[in-house]
Amino acid sequence: MRRGLATVLFSCVVVTSALAAPPAHADDTIVDAADCTAVTTHLATSTEQTVRLTGDIGSADAPCPNAIVSGTKTLDLNGHSLFAGGGGSYRAGIGVSAGNSLTVVGDAASLLSATGGLYAAGIGGYDNSEGTGGGGSVTIRGGTVVATGGESGAGIGSGFLTGGGGSPAVLITGGSVTATGGLSGAGIGGGSGMLNAGGGGTVTVSGGTVTAVGGGPKSGSTGAAGIGAGRALSAPRGAGATLVVSGGTVSATGGSGAPGIAPGLTELTQAGSVSVLGGTLSVRPGSGGPSAIGWATAKSWPDTGVSGAGVLSIPTGAKLDIPAGKSLTLAGGLVTNSGSISVEGAVAGQGTVTNDGTIATSGAGTVSDDGTGDGVHGLRVEHNNYLVASADPVVALRVYAPTLAAGGASLPALADSDDRARRWYTASGVPMTNATALSGIAGAGPATIAIHPDYTASATAPVLTASGGTTSIGLSWTAAGTAQGTLTGYRVQYRPVSEDAWTVRDLGVTTTGMLSGLSPGTYQVRVGGLIDAAAGAWSAIVTASVTGTGTADWTGPNGILAPDAVLQRGDALRFTAGGLPPDTVIALTFDDAVIASGSTDAQGMLTADTSVPAGADVGTHTLGATMTDPTGTPTRLELAITVVDIPAPTLTVRGGMRSVALEWTPVASSPDALTGYAVQYRESSATQWETVSTTDSATEIDGLSPGSYRFRVAGLVEDAVGGWSEVAEATVTGTGALAWRGPTGTLLPGATLHPGEDLALAGLGLPPGTTVTLSIHSDPVVLATATVDAAGRFDLTGRVPATTTTGTHTLVAVLTDPAGGVVVTQMPIAVAPVRPAGTPTAAPEGTPAGRAAADSGPASAATLADTGIAPATSVLALLGLLTALAGASRLTRGRPRRP
Numbered sequence: 001m002r003r004g005l006a007t008v009l010f011s012c013v014v015v016t017s018a019l020a021a022p023p024a025h026a027d028d029t030i031v032d033a034a035d036c037t038a039v040t041t042h043l044a045t046s047t048e049q050t051v052r053l054t055g056d057i058g059s060a061d062a063p064c065p066n067a068i069v070s071g072t073k074t075l076d077l078n079g080h081s082l083f084a085g086g087g088g089s090y091r092a093g094i095g096v097s098a099g100n101s102l103t104v105v106g107d108a109a110s111l112l113s114a115t116g117g118l119y120a121a122g123i124g125g126y127d128n129s130e131g132t133g134g135g136g137s138v139t140i141r142g143g144t145v146v147a148t149g150g151e152s153g154a155g156i157g158s159g160f161l162t163g164g165g166g167s168p169a170v171l172i173t174g175g176s177v178t179a180t181g182g183l184s185g186a187g188i189g190g191g192s193g194m195l196n197a198g199g200g201g202t203v204t205v206s207g208g209t210v211t212a213v214g215g216g217p218k219s220g221s222t223g224a225a226g227i228g229a230g231r232a233l234s235a236p237r238g239a240g241a242t243l244v245v246s247g248g249t250v251s252a253t254g255g256s257g258a259p260g261i262a263p264g265l266t267e268l269t270q271a272g273s274v275s276v277l278g279g280t281l282s283v284r285p286g287s288g289g290p291s292a293i294g295w296a297t298a299k300s301w302p303d304t305g306v307s308g309a310g311v312l313s314i315p316t317g318a319k320l321d322i323p324a325g326k327s328l329t330l331a332g333g334l335v336t337n338s339g340s341i342s343v344e345g346a347v348a349g350q351g352t353v354t355n356d357g358t359i360a361t362s363g364a365g366t367v368s369d370d371g372t373g374d375g376v377h378g379l380r381v382e383h384n385n386y387l388v389a390s391a392d393p394v395v396a397l398r399v400y401a402p403t404l405a406a407g408g409a410s411l412p413a414l415a416d417s418d419d420r421a422r423r424w425y426t427a428s429g430v431p432m433t434n435a436t437a438l439s440g441i442a443g444a445g446p447a448t449i450a451i452h453p454d455y456t457a458s459a460t461a462p463v464l465t466a467s468g469g470t471t472s473i474g475l476s477w478t479a480a481g482t483a484q485g486t487l488t489g490y491r492v493q494y495r496p497v498s499e500d501a502w503t504v505r506d507l508g509v510t511t512t513g514m515l516s517g518l519s520p521g522t523y524q525v526r527v528g529g530l531i532d533a534a535a536g537a538w539s540a541i542v543t544a545s546v547t548g549t550g551t552a553d554w555t556g557p558n559g560i561l562a563p564d565a566v567l568q569r570g571d572a573l574r575f576t577a578g579g580l581p582p583d584t585v586i587a588l589t590f591d592d593a594v595i596a597s598g599s600t601d602a603q604g605m606l607t608a609d610t611s612v613p614a615g616a617d618v619g620t621h622t623l624g625a626t627m628t629d630p631t632g633t634p635t636r637l638e639l640a641i642t643v644v645d646i647p648a649p650t651l652t653v654r655g656g657m658r659s660v661a662l663e664w665t666p667v668a669s670s671p672d673a674l675t676g677y678a679v680q681y682r683e684s685s686a687t688q689w690e691t692v693s694t695t696d697s698a699t700e701i702d703g704l705s706p707g708s709y710r711f712r713v714a715g716l717v718e719d720a721v722g723g724w725s726e727v728a729e730a731t732v733t734g735t736g737a738l739a740w741r742g743p744t745g746t747l748l749p750g751a752t753l754h755p756g757e758d759l760a761l762a763g764l765g766l767p768p769g770t771t772v773t774l775s776i777h778s779d780p781v782v783l784a785t786a787t788v789d790a791a792g793r794f795d796l797t798g799r800v801p802a803t804t805t806t807g808t809h810t811l812v813a814v815l816t817d818p819a820g821g822v823v824v825t826q827m828p829i830a831v832a833p834v835r836p837a838g839t840p841t842a843a844p845e846g847t848p849a850g851r852a853a854a855d856s857g858p859a860s861a862a863t864l865a866d867t868g869i870a871p872a873t874s875v876l877a878l879l880g881l882l883t884a885l886a887g888a889s890r891l892t893r894g895r896p897r898r899p
Contacts, residue, residue: 030076033057036064039082043067043075043094043102050074058083063115066091066126069102069136077106077143085115085122085148092116092159093147095126096136098167106143106175115148116159116182122147124168125159125191133161133191135168135201140208142175148182149215152192154230155179157201161193161230167201172248174208180215181224181255187212189241190230200229200241205279207248214255214286223255223286225262245310247279254286260318261293276310276333284318284339291321292339314339322347405434459487459529459536462511466525468544469581469629472516473523479511480529480536487529494525497543506530514631520548549635550579550604554623558719561623566642566672566720571612573623580604581629589624590616616643618670645670646715646722649677649697653711655730656767656819659702660709664725666697667715676716684708684729700820706734735823736765736792738813752830755802759811762795763788767817774798777810804831 029049033039036058042051048071057080058064066087075082075094085093093114096102102123104112114122123145124135135158152160156179157168170188184192188210189200214224217231224231227250228241243261252260260283261274274293283292292314293306306327311334314320318339322328326345328335330353341347341359353359404410411424411434424432462477473494480487489509493502498521507513515525522545529536554561555574561567575588580600588596588608596610623639649664662679680689681701685708692701693716701711710729715722740747741760753759761774770788774796775781783798811827 039064039084040067043069043073046071048072050076052076053078053080053082056081058086060113062086063093063113066093066095066117066120068095068097068126069100072101074103074105075112077104077110077112079107079109081111081113083113085113085117087117089118089150090120090127090159092120092124092126092153093122095120095132096124096138096168097126097132098134098136101137101139103139103141104143104145104175105141108144110143111146112143113146116150116153118150119152119160119191120150121153121157121159121185121191122149122155122179124154124157125161128152128160133159133193135159135170137169137171139171139173140175140177141173142208145175145177145179147177147179149180149185149191151182151218152184152230153182154185154189154191154224155181155187155212157186157189158191158230160191169201170203172203172205172208172210174248176209178211178213180213181230182215183218184221184224184231185215186224186228186230186241187214187226187252189225189228192218192224192230193232200225200227202242202244203227204244204246205248205250206246207279209248210250212250212252214253214258214260216255216286217257222257222289225254225258226252226260226283228259228262231258242273244275244277245279245281246277249280249282251282251284253284254289256286257288257290259283259285259289259291259294274306276312278310280311280313282313282315283320284315290319292318293320294323310334311336313337314341404436410434459531461537462490462527462529462539464525464527464539464542466542466544467581467630468523468546469631469633470547470549470584470627470635471518472514472629472631472633473518473525473544473546474631475513475515475525475527477511477527477539482529482531482536487531489530490527491530492525492527493538494523497522497524516633518546520546522546545581547579547581547604547629549627549637550577552577552625552627552637554639556719557721561639561641564640564642566644566718567612568644568646568720568722569612569616570614571720573610573612575606575608575610575625577606577625577627578604580606580627583630585628587626589622589626591621612643618643618645642672644672644717644720644722646674646717646720648723649713649715649725651711651713651725651728653728653730654819655709655732656817656821657733657735657770657815657823658704658706659700659817659819659821660704660711660730660732661698661700661819662711662713662728663698664713667722669715669717669722672717674715675718677713678716678721679711679713680724681709681711684710702821704732706732708732733765733767733792733817735815736763738763738825740811740827747827747829749828750830752832753800754832754834755800755804756834758797758799759783760795760797761811761813762793763815764791764793766792766794766815767819768792770794770815770817772796773814775812775814776800776804777812780812783811800831806831806833 029047030052031038031042031049032054033042033051034054034057039051039053039057042049044067051073053076060083063083063086067084085091093116094102106112116122116126119128119133120126121135123138125133127133135154135156138156147155149155149159154168156170156177168189179187181187182191186200188203212226214226216223221231227243254260254262285292306322306329313336316338320337320339320341322341322343322345324344328345328347330348335341335353337353337359343359347353347359411432460481462480464475464477467474475492477490480490487509490507490513492505492507492513492515494505494515495502505513505515513527515523522543524541524543526538526541528538553576555576556565556567557571575586575596577584577586577600582600582602582604584600584604584606586598586600586606586608587594588610590613593613595613596608598606598608600606620640620642623641625637626634627637628634646669647667649667651662651664653663654661660681664677667674676693676695677697679692679694679699679701682689692699701709708729708731710727712724712727714724739762741762742751742753743757743759747759761772763772766788768788768790772786772788772794774783774785776783776798781801783801784796786794786796788794807830809829809831811829813825815823815825
């Protein structure tokens with residue numbers, strides 16, 4: 001790449017540098033607008049003022065009706081969105097006719113979307129009557145602006161014209177602008193017309209990002225330009241456009257069959273102009289369009305040609321035609337060509353053409369010298385260029401043309417010697433003249449031709465092979481033959497595939513070599529024999545990939561090892577490498593001893609399993625990996641680790657209700673202090689361990705389902721796991737079954753008791769030694785206690801205290817098993833005054849107990865939510881099946897933290 005493109009004048013578009021800011025509005029009066037009515041009213045007043053949005057107005061589905069600008073107005077989007085264009089045919093999204101002016105300001109959060117109706121612009125001319133189709137002055141300073149023309153209207157500019165009208169003036173200094181023309185309308189510039197197309201006016205861009213797309217064809221004609229005049233429908237006449245780009249980024253694309261920048265006509269009454277003084281202008285014709293700029297005829301190019309100092313870009317698939325008699329003059333600017341440039345006129349100057357496409361001359365077309373006589377072209381082409389260099393005298397010419405003569409270049413004259421005419425030859429001995437076809441000598445793609453006077457000896461091309469490594473490429477080749485002269489060595493050239501320039505290394509008389517110290521990537525390499533420092537024929541270009549060191553990780557029992565990881569003797573290790581050359585040999589070491597080795601497969605992968613040696617000393621060690629690629633280049637990776645000794649604890653366990661209590665002997669590790677313990681457990685029939693961690697030498701595993709479980713514990717030092725204890729087993733019993741009984745039978749929730757009456761609670765299926773405490777609340781009063789016997793049963797009786805007040809109370813039974821697990825079951829009751837003598841005991845009417853008594857059937861008890869035990873009808877039924885009543889709840893300790 002080279003810097004800056006000189007001023008480029010195209011017949012329809014200009015790109016300039018410093019532009020004066022447009023004048024501020026007269027009195028800077030600011031009026032707020034919160035709805036469509038306010039916007040259209042304020043814009044239409046004759047007072048010069050700023051209309052500021054105070055909220056989002058309209059939507060894509062429901063835009064505001066057409067707004068018409070009167071006088072000089074500023075529209076401050078103020079961080080909000082405005083959708084305009086609901087006015088129907090002959091109405092612009094925002095109408096700005098000749099003699100009126102609109103300035104749009106906003107920030108990155110602001111949006112103006114303006115869509116024109118039939119014959120109207122998105123922003124600009126708004127109907128087809130005399131004098132209003134031509135657009136006025138539109139300035140965009142910031143925000144996001146999306147302007148779409150209706151049929152025959154420009155995105156920004158003029159509407160449909162029947163007999164003339166003012167030409168628009170568009171100035172863009174910032175923001176993001178997308179302008180799309182309707183059928184036969186330019187993206188920015190003129191609308192279409194019957195006798196005259198809408199004039200393209202003046203389009204000036206000094207900042208921001210601008211995308212202009214011309215409308216498609218109408219009535220069988222071609223479409224319109226991205227920037228320029230509209231398309232005349234009945235006569236090919238109209239005014240041209242003036243484009244000035246001095247900053248920002250501009251993209252202009254024509255409609256079908258139309259150029260990106262042009263008047264939009266095949267004949268002009270006014271040619272217009274194009275200047276690119278700064279920024280970047282990218283131009284593309286529409287599908288089937290003749291050229292990126294103009295209509296590929298002398299008439300459609302400005303008489304002054306095209307010039308500039310900015311950047312003109314011709315994208316892939318686009319074409320720029322320079323007609324006969326016209327010129328593209330570079331004065332330090334830059335043309336980037338990824339499409340094609342066809343030269344019937346002339347390309348001249350000292351700018352830069354960076355070419356990844358094609359440049360061709362035909363007829364009288366020339367790519368010429370700057371005329372300074374210094375022998376160096378001002379035009380420097382970076383791709384497909386031909387460098388001509390000699391030793392007598394030294395000359396450097398850069399041209400892009402079929403021949404040197406077609407590019408205006410010539411080889412220096414050589415004086416005859418020894419009565420023999422001297423000639424120029426290529427390095428391979430082919431005679432060279434100004435008329436020699438350069439492509440035939442250089443071959444396809446980027447090339448450099450070195451030529452020499454009186455070349456008499458050459459070397460034949462070797463056959464080259466190359467193998468890539470991590471940071472180098474190994475080379476071998478067949479010996480080059482010589483028809484004349486003596487072989488003095490070999491020259492190797494190499495480059496990344498993404499670059500054009502070769503790097504050169506000269507070697508002695510050998511058939512092997514090494515390119516070392518390379519960055520990862522794919523390289524092209526070729527080799528040629530040397531005779532008296534002149535390179536002979538090059539070998540075919542071969543490619544080889546340099547991978548770099550790829551990826552490599554050590555993995556221990558707990559994942560990828562970080563530096564200074566802590567491990568135990570015998571811990572499993574895995575080394576995984578990827579992204580390396582196939583057949584890379586890898587040796588794994590513990591300190592200086594090899595513990596595993598292998599080679600990468602065809603995909604450059606290796607996985608090797610090993611372990612920390614059982615006899616490793618406690619302390620710091622080094623894990624190493626030496627990787628030797630096919631070129632013989634070694635790469636060494638090292639990782640420091642610490643080996644510790646963590647003895648196994650001695651574990652005891654005790655099962656309970658839904659929980660197990662664990663205790664173990666503390667252990668002391670070496671050389672680092674213990675950081676905690678890992679506790680693992682699983683059901684006896686399962687294979688997968690669950691793990692929790694703690695810093696204590698005792699813990700409780702809670703929330704277990706009834707059944708048999710196995711447990712083990714090991715010490716931890718950071719990520720290192722010590723020896724595991726012997727596996728211990730314990731049984732979890734669950735919460736068993738409970739049943740309540742009152743004076744008249746089964747005690748149900750809400751039953752009524754009286755002071756002095758007895759009640760009972762019995763249970764079975766509980767851990768022996770579980771203590772049971774029965775209390776009455778709200779003010780807790782202990783009624784009775786019991787201990788579960790060896791058969792897992794208990795039976796206690798309590799009495800409602802005589803001092804119990806009338807009202808609602810709760811019977812609470814707390815069961816605490818030997819493992820520390822706690823279960824609480826509750827029974828809500830009602831306490832009534834002391835029953836008069838002789839009154840039968842019964843539950844209140846409507847309660848479950850009352851209904852049961854009325855039915856004379858057995859009392860039914862609900863089940864505890866966490867037991868699943870079926871109902872029982874009385875305390876005696878515990879000998880068969882007991883249950884806990886509905887409303888019972890369970891309280892447990894917090895679970896230990898899991899790692």
